Amino acid sequence: MSDLQKLIDRLRQAPEYASQVVHYRHLPAVKAAWHALDAVSAPLRIALKGSGIGKLYAHQAQALALLGTGENVGITTPTASGKTLIYNLAVTEALLADPKAHALYLFPLKALAQDQLKTLETWFASLDALNLNAAIYDGDTPAAVRAKLRRKPPRVIITNPDMLHYGLLAFPEAWREFFGHLKYVVADEAHTYRGVFGSHAALILRRLRRLCGEPGPQFIASSATMANAGEFLQQLTGKAFTLVETSGAPREGRHVLFVEPTGSPYTAGAGLLHECVNHHIKTILFTKSRKITELISLWVQESAPKLAKRIASYRAGYLPEERRAIEQRLFKDELSAVISTSALEAGIDVGGLDACILVGYPGTMISLWQRLGRAGRGKREALLILIALPDALDHYYLRHPDLLFGSRFENCVLDPGNPRLLDEHLPCAAAEEPLTAGDWALFGPGAQAAAARLTRAGLLRETATGDAWFSQRKQPQRLVDIRSADEPYVIKSERRGTLLGHVDAARVFKECHPGAIYLHAGQTYEVTALDLETRTVLVAESRADWYTQYTASEEVEILDLAPGQLWRTSREAFTSAWVRVRVTEKIVAYERHRVRDQTLLSEHKLNLPPRVFETQAVLLSVPDRWRRECRDQGLDFSGGLHAAEHVLIAALLTQVLCERWDLGGLSTLAHPQVDQPCIFIYDGYPGGVGLAEKGLQVLETWARAARAMVDECDCEDGCPLCVQSPKCGSRNQPLDKTACRLLLGALDRQPARRLQVPEPPASQGGNMATEKPEKIQSAQTTPTQVLSADVQTEKQPAALPTTQEFRWLVFDLETQKSAAEVGGWDKAHLMRMSVGVVFDGLTGTFRHYRENQVPELIQDLLAADMVVGFNIDGFDLKVLSGYSEFAARIRTFDLLSDIRQTLGFRLSLDHLGQHTLGRPKTAEGLQALAWFAAGNWADLEAYCRADVEITRDIFRFGLQFHYLLYERQGQVLKLPVAWREAFPRVTDR
Incomplete structure (x- = not known):
């Protein structure tokens, strides 16, 4: 009898384990379905046979045939079914047929890329083909090696979406030849490209397709099984796929045990791991959090010190070198067991494993079978153990084990149309190659609105002809983190x-x-x-000897109804809608709990800033009828609402591919914007990724699953197996299971009826901030009220109007001395005014001033609601400050300052005059100094007046058309300005 069978018998028969094993199933071995090698060319057949491969699995031959016809192919067969060989064969055929062809391999993890490089190098060596080579280009590749690879790209580049974004797409000229001859793009572990990361990856792949041109590369996607693989892969790449779903690979038998522990599931996991190692069973144990990974590792090592060196923990957050060392120790059989988070879920080659223990259902069917697939590779049977946590979802599957062994999988969700992500990626695309209207179809329905939003914000620059958009920043890719919303x-x-x-x-x-x-x-x-x-x-x-647990508070503000539909079960039941919301989360305190018995030891308040983000949510509003129903039955309506929120989050995990931590929820007795009790279930990511939207689409089955979770739990008052949540920021208080059952029954009672709602205004898409000039309020004081006693004798000019209309002026001055003569530009107050010219926007007249009239000039400017100038703050007012301290009180709007704030650099008045008005300046400042020295007042005043006219006409142009024109790198671009919005009271004569 094998060691594995001895262990299985012990677990099923020994008193300390048998009562906790609530389900056992043996999954029989599956025989291979073979196909001849005629799907590949003769050189490849020879190389395959030399490697010991005389036949292909049926699904491998099917996929190769489809690729040969030009199809994009998605392979969703189980783990260890030979998916890698499919794309390696297809790529090799293409590279041998076309000496200029290239391929791009994308892996979500660097460790997977290292494994693939070894496989390709061995395979290419067996072909004895000198022109076939591969290299990794990622963040760990030395700079000198990267430069060499850019100069002469290998036939196959292996990288990840991050480096494709930062290192390849950001330098299109360096990779032009590679992109131009790219035949295949391989996306391995494609199911990992979901949520925010997947939405980023989808936009990155669209940017790649732009640079490759038409018809572009073929895509090969290798993925775990999911409910909507075809739809998902099309969302990911923008291309239609043909799926290969039925495996022809053999599989050894597997023994599956479901364990319902009588004590702590983590203690049970540590004990079962110890049993496996004692039976010489090489084991991987998966947990659902970093903290539990470390705790179980600590407990196992403390209980069995002799095994300490043979057991390691592995998780995200470790340094890369730490993770690589653990992988190598596993591969070399230096470790008997590893305790991991999802970080080892992907197919990193760590050698043969005999058993897989899951402490808790991982949240999705895909993760479940990916993790279970880590054991039993080769010709050995495997043991799979699922230990249930005190969680509603775990016990739902414990009571319905057939659901885990059937063909039902979740939907995989991403959202490349997320406005926040479009706002990040469109500038990147424009920096790589100017955007045109033809790109809107590639980036989706929201792209055009996003481009308009970005143009208003100054992040995209539209050409004067309106047919292209350039990026304002040189390398915006550096500002976009595709793994998380913020820097870690x-x-x-x-x-x-x-x-x-x-x-x-x-x-x-x-x-x-x-x-x-x-x-x-x-x-x-x-x-x-x-x-x-x-x-x-x-x-x-x-x-x-304690662990900590945080306490949180949250608020949800409804921003608007998201584009879509309103759902209603009946007039007196729940009304459901998909809404856009602003969520404010705040960690307010934490508790210390003793590790051995979870006893509360103390509570401590925290003063941390809130996390505020906009996202999408399902809103379930509850009519007061159900409040009265609960009251009449003596139930806690608030507790029922709160419990229903918990159960709905747990149940949505059975419908949509996500984890509990990807979702948030809030229940409230009286939301101020709804004016009745309601429940929000929202995406936990800024902008949302479509989880709430998908939930609304499957509302009936979602509600049915939620009700079953409550109905099938034997407890009376509610427990972790039904209505309690491990992530509740309110410590699971209050909760009322009976009231929850009543509310979920109302939600599940009738089929949904759809009611159309109007689309929200286009201006509500996204949350890109637009910088606008500060609005200037109308002044109500006269110059004599503002000036102090020493200048009160200065008379107000007769031309000043007495109207209460918004009075705006345009002003410029010339000086008697240059900056060099007074010791630098920082001494502008010593340069002395020669002439000053004011244009009055209300009267349409000009007024000229010389140095002896400076007091009258200052009164004129002080009496205005706004004085427009070009560098007026940086120069003109500083010159006037040499005459009066009250010059600083003049209310100004500096065109140069506003333009520089938008662009990040200066433009000259001459430049703007030429490109916006077709009219350059009439002279330069040095000429004005010469005219003053010669006493040529006529030319001097005409020159200053001409500058005022150009400044005025630029301001008028911006008010009317909302943009100016300027030239950058040979292109005349639009510079958006928001002057009309900032100054609605400006009128012109």
Whole structure:
């Protein structure tokens, strides 16, 4: 009897385990379905046979045949079914047929890329083809090697979406030849491109397609099984796919145990891992959090010190070199077991594994079978153990095990039309190659509105002819983080200063707040400081016997109905809608709980800034009838509403491919904008990624699954298996299971009826901030009221109107001395005015002033509601400050300052006059100095007046057309201005 069978018998028969094993199933072995090698060319057949491959699996031959006809192919067969061989064969055929052809391999993880490079190098060597080579181009590639690869690209580049974004697309000229001859793009582990990361990847692939031109490369996608693979892959790439879904690969038998522990599931996991190692079963144990990964590793090593060196923990947040070392130890059989988060879920080659233990259902069917597929590779049977957590979703599947063994999988969701992401990627695309109207179809329905939004914000520049858009920034790619919304925080040892790991901004307040217990590589640390400015977490080693749990508060503000439909079950039941919301989350406190028995030890308040973001949500509003129904039955309506929120979040995980932490929820007795009780279930990512939208589309099955979770739990008052949530920021209070059942019954009672709602105004899309000049309020004071006693004798000019209309002037002056004569531009107050010219926007007249009239000039300017000038703040007022301190009180609008704020650089008045008005300046400043020295007042005043006219006409042009024109790198571009919005009271004579 094998060691594996001995272990299975013990777990099913020994008293300490048998009562906890609630389900056992043996999945029989599957025989291979073979196909001859005639799907590949003769050179490849010879190389395959030399490698011991005399036949192909049926699905491999099917995929190769489809690729041969030019189809984009998605392969969704199970783990270890030979998907890699499919794309390696197809790519090799293309490279041999066309000496100029290239291929691009995309992997979500660097470790997968390393595995693939070894495979390709071995394969190319077997072909004895000198012109076939591959190389990795990622963040770990030395700069000198990157430069060499750019100069002479290999036939196959292996990279990840991050480096495609930062290192290839950002330098289109360097990669022009590679893009121009790109035959295949391979996206391995394509199911990982979901949510925000997947939405970024989808836009990156569209940018790649733009640079490749038409017809562009073929796509090969390797993915786990999902419910909507064809739809998902089309969303990811923008291309239609043909799917290969039925595997012809053989598979050894698998033993599956479902465990419902009587005590802590984590203790049970540690015990079962110990049993596996004692039976010489090489095991991987998956947990659902970094903290639990470290705790189980610590417990196993403490209970069995002799095994400490044979067991390791593995998770995100470790440094890359730490993870690579663990992978190598696994591959070389130096480890008997590894405890991991989802970081080892992907197909990194770590050698043969015999058993897989899951502490908790991982949240999705895809993750479940990807993790279980890590064990039993080769010709050995495998053991798969699922330990249920005290969680509604875990026990839902524990009671319905057939759902896990059927063909039902979740939908995979991404949203390349997310306005926030479009706002980030369109400037990148424009920097790579100017955008045109022909690109809107490639980037989706929201692209044109996003381009208009970005143009108003100054991030895109429209040409004068309106047929192209350029990026304002040179390399906007550097500002876009595709893995998270914000730059991550670094975690450092307070004593040593060494880097321990990283944590993203969305998790830092929850996991690394001051006082939090942080676990790393089996060591316990306490967070001593959180520096928001430097994004640094400092930790100190600790012997604490407690763990920490945060408390949160949240608010949801409805911004508008999202584009779509309103759903209603009946007039007296729930009304449901897809809405755009602003969520404010705040971590307000944390609790210390003793590790061994979870006893609450203490509570501590926190003062951390809130996290505010806009996203999408399902809104379920509940008529007061159900409040009265609960009251009449003696039920807690508030507790029922709160419990329903928890269960709906758990149930949505059975419909949509996401994790509990990807969703948020809020229940309230009286939302101020709805004026009745309601529940919000929202996407936990800024902008949303389509989770709420998909939930509304499957509302009936979603509601049915939620009701089943409550109905099928045997508890009386509610428990972690039904209505309690492990992530509740309100400590699961209040909750009322009976009231929850009543409300979910109302939601599930009738089929949904759709009611159309109007689209929101186009201006409501996205949240791009637009910089506008500050509005200037009308002045109500006269010059004599403003000026102090020493200038009160100066008389107000007779031309000043007494009207209360908005009075605006345009002003410019010339000086008697140059900057060099007074010691620099910072001494402008010493340069002395020669002439000044004012245009009055209300009267349409000009007034000329010389130096002896400066007091009258200052009164004239002070009496205006606004004085428009070009560099008036930086120069003209400084010159006037040499005469009176009251020059600083003049209310100005500086065109140069506003333009520089938008563009980030200066433009001259002459430049703007030429391109916007077709009229350059009449002379230069040095000539004006010469005219003054010669006493040529006529030419001097005419020149100053001409500058005022150009400034006035530029201002008028911006008011009327909302843009100016300027030239940049040979292109005449539009510079958007918001002057009419800022100054609605400006009228012209």
